[in-house]
Amino acid sequence: MTAKPVTADIPLSFIITTYNVRPYIERCLTSLAACARAGDRVILVDDGSTDGTAEEIHALMEQSGFAPGVTLTPVLLGSNTMGGVGIAGNVGLYEALSDPDCEAVFFVDGDDWLVPAGFTACRRAFATTRPDILLGNYREYDEGLDSYRTPADSKLWLRRAQQRGEDHIAKRGLALAMIAVPWRKFYRADFLRRHDLRFPEGDFFFEDNPFHWEVCLKAASIAFCDQVLCQHRINRPGQTMASTGIELAAFFDHYATIQASLPSPAEPELEAAALRWLLNNMSWHVERLRSPAQWPYADRAARILASIPETVWQAIEPHFAKSAILPAAAALRRGDISGVANSWLLAEQGRTLSGLQQEVDNLTEQVTGLTLGMNDALRPAIAQTADQVSALFEVQQFQALTSTWAPPPESA
Incomplete structure (x- = not known):
């Protein structure tokens, strides 16, 4: 059953997971600082980075401009765990949900960056109705091509716009059809606690898919906000999606x-x-x-x-x-x-x-x-050389003629 609508803000526990994202983490934290508010908590779980990410986390969290009242909690695992984001994500969930004051959770990929205007709009929509989960929109940034694009499920937002009423089954079907990433969703903390929702752990990747399905299936209330809340980086070296x-x-x-x-x-x-x-x-x-x-x-x-x-x-x-x-x-x-x-x-x-x-x-x-460029560049020189050769040839012809010419004999 959907909770009674309220207008007050809801504090968030941001969970950032990182692994070898040193070139990107500063931008991520700076964008997060522009979105976090007093009362929020930022939990950064580094999964044993070996590129210097972990060594910079403390300094970056302090220098990225977080507002007073935002709690910063770095968690450095020291060695890389098996699988993908599962264990690191669960460590972040443990830190967040162990705090009785935690009311909502939002995941962030350490190589992505938030879009403050879109994120704030989604946050406002979540705080207004407080569903179990709210899904926002995002864009992809292709690092290899240095270009932006909409994700593959972008057409589903039109389907949402055409939906009438608040049919939970229809909304659940739409949520399940969307790309199963955790960092586009706002989660109520009591919903996660009640169902003990966690990522599966094991020697495998792409754990966010079964987590997405279990979350959507267990949610009693689902909301959507068609605002771009983050830019998701793709096609970078070392990325799981490669x-x-x-x-x-x-x-x-x-x-x-x-x-x-x-x-x-x-x-x-x-x-x-x-x-x-x-x-x-x-x-x-x-x-x-x-x-x-x-x-x-x-x-x-x-x-x-x-x-x-x-x-x-x-x-x-x-x-x-x-x-x-x-x-x-x-x-x-x-x-x-x-x-x-x-x-x-x-x-x-x-x-x-x-x-x-x-x-x-x-x-x-x-x-x-x-070749064409070389020809174009050399054409004046070639023409000049040709003129010089032609002139020399004419001089040589004149010299040859004059060397064999003799004046006529004088008359007696």
């Missing part, structure tokens, strides 16, 4: 975890939504999966897909009718591991050859440009 190996098979374990968290008796709509989530992620995986991981990934996929009831499979087929992942997933479901893995290998080789051809074309274009 994975191309067998670590991507963790999604099958996460799918099993998600299935186990679904209400019982099973709701067909949620089972179909979970399978859509898996196939959407597989679509992303196969575009980047490298050959050493393709066979074990296909084997894991085949076992999971074979366990899906036929009614659930039929329910999602129309959604993927135009997708390349559907025939591959159907073949894996039938057990054709070698056929699918070989097709992925051929596709990878094709992408490699295409990339090499593009490099050759680029080099050819550069050489052609250099």
Whole structure:
């Protein structure tokens, strides 16, 4: 049941997780300082960084301009924990939720930065109605291309705008369909405590996915605010999202975890939504999966897909009718591991050859440009030299003629 609306602000416990983000952490903290208010708490959990991030944290937290009344709590783990953000995130949750005065939690990635205006708008919306969770919008910053873009789920905000009323099932479905990142959400602390919600821990990455599903499934009230509250950095060195190996098979374990968290008796709509989530992620995986991981990934996929009831499979087929992942997933479901893995290998080789051809074309274009540029630069000199050669040739011709010329004999 949605809590009674109030207008007073709600203090936040910000949980920042960092690992080898020294070039980015200062910007992150400076942007956070522009958003934090007196009564807020900033908990920074460094997961054993080896690039100097941990050594700079104390100084950066003091120098980033946090307002008086903001409590700063650095937690340095000393050595990197297994998996991804799970253990570090749970350490931050323990620190936050152990404080009886903690009323709400907001996660921050150490290489991202907050957008104060959008963040404040989302915070105000959260404080007004105080749902169990509120999801905000964000943008992506591609470091490799030095460009900004909207995330892949941006069209879902139009779906939210078209929703009428406060149908919880519809809002839950929309939240589940959104990208499963923890740092776009405001969480009520008593909601997290009541359900003992934590990230799964293990030797795997992408733990935010099952955490997202459990949070959305347990939330009795969900709100949205279509304001950009942060800029999420992508395509940087060392980032988990750049994975191309067998670590991507963790999604099958996460799918099993998600299935186990679904209400019982099973709701067909949620089972179909979970399978859509898996196939959407597989679509992303196969575009980047490298050959050493393709066979074990296909084997894991085949076992999971074979366990899906036929009614659930039929329910999602129309959604993927135009997708390349559907025939591959159907073949894996039938057990054709070698056929699918070989097709992925051929596709990878094709992408490699295409990339090499593009490099050759680029080099050819550069050489052609250099040649034309050199010709343009040398043309005046060549013309001058040609004029000089022509003049010398004429002089030589004149000298040759004059050397053989003799005056006519005088008359007697």
